[in-house]
Amino acid sequence: MESQKLYTLPELDYRYDALVPFISEDLLRVHHTKHHTAYVEGANAILRKMDEAKIKLTDFDAKATFKDLSFQVGGHLLHSLFWKNLAPAGKGGGDLPTGNVAKIIQEEYGSVERFKKSSHRPQ
Ligand SMILES: [Fe+2]
Known part of the structure; x- marks a missing residue:
């Protein structure tokens, strides 16, 4: 019996070949099915292992276990975030920032073009 919820590999919102030519089908498949898995x-x-230790009342190296x-x-969370930040050509948010990012760039820099050219970082 497992007392903790386990992690699951999320489905991608697009096919493995959907990001070609920017990310090859093979590379996307490897990162999803091998790395993320x-x-x-x-x-x-x-x-x-932690559940088993709890049930059997055995000790484990907590520091090393939590570090691992x-x-x-x-790795799981970063890959999950990465997948959601990619989209096939024409299916994403477009070339320009939208929402809060667009609002902040407008407030801080006046335009996206100025933001791209600027080395200034707002305080
Ligand atoms: Fe990866």
Whole structure:
């Protein structure tokens, strides 16, 4: 019996070949099915090991375990964030920032063009 929720590999919102020519089908497939899967499975293996230790009342190296769990969950979260920041050509937000990012750029720089040219960082 598992007392903790386990991580799952998210589905992509697009096909593996949808980002060609910017990201090849093979590269996207490797990052999703190998890299991201390894982080999810790594995190879940640690959670299961912790569950087992709790049930059997055995000790484990908490510092090393949490460090490894942090690494695995970090890889999972960063890949998940990365997938949501990509979109096939013509299906994303376009070439220009929108929403709050557009508002802040307008307030701080006056225009996207000025923002791109500026080396100034707002305080
Ligand atoms: Fe990756």
